[in-house]
Amino acid sequence: MxxxxxxxxxxxxxxxxxxxICKKHAMELLEEVGxxxxxxxxxxxEEFGYNRTSRxxxxxxxxxxxxxxxxxxxxxxxxxxxxxxxxxGKMMKVTGVKTREMFLWLSLVEVYVVESSAGKLTFKTGxxxxxxxxxxxxxxxx
Numbered sequence: 172m173x174x175x176x177x178x179x180x181x182x183x184x185x186x187x188x189x190x191x192i193c194k195k196h197a198m199e200l201l202e203e204v205g206x207x208x209x210x211x212x213x214x215x216x217e218e219f220g221y222n223r224t225s226r227x228x229x230x231x232x233x234x235x236x237x238x239x240x241x242x243x244x245x246x247x248x249x250x251x252x253x254x255x256x257x258x259x260g261k262m263m264k265v266t267g268v269k270t271r272e273m274f275l276w277l278s279l280v281e282v283y284v285v286e287s288s289a290g291k292l293t294f295k296t297g298x299x300x301x302x303x304x305x306x307x308x309x310x311x312x313x
Contacts, residue, residue: 180220180222181220183222183223183224184222187218188218190215190217194213194219197216197228198311200221200228204258204261207292207306207307207309208310208311209309209310210292210309211230211249212238212240212247212249213232213236213253214232214236215233215234215236216230216231216232217231217232217233218231219231226257227257228254228256228257229252229253229254230252230254231251231252232251232252235251236249242307245270245308246271247268247269247270247271248269248270248271248276249267249268250267250269251267252266252267253267253268254267260283260284261283263280265279265280265281265282270296277298277300278296279296280297290306291303291305292305292306292309
């Protein structure tokens, strides 16, 4: 079941259910806004929703999961619900995503393409820390 914040954006949103179709829609949205298709490494997705008017997207998965992006040795934790506002080259007000730095889990709040450096993504945490990586580190492992 989606949270209150997602419910407020449901009117007029495209909502799909089922892992395969949800994953397809999520990857298409990432590609549409110029972000790597493998950025959201989620599993057992139950629901994907996107409201084009408010630019709000949400993904609900059965259980929390962790994924390590091997090329950059970075572990990310995804809650059962991940939400964000998206626009060209950017995800803002991200909820449900944390990254591990040393022994701490830090909430990720923004992801954006670095305009001055093609092929680079910057990740910003709620504490103000940010880190930039090559976008190819988030390509799908096919």
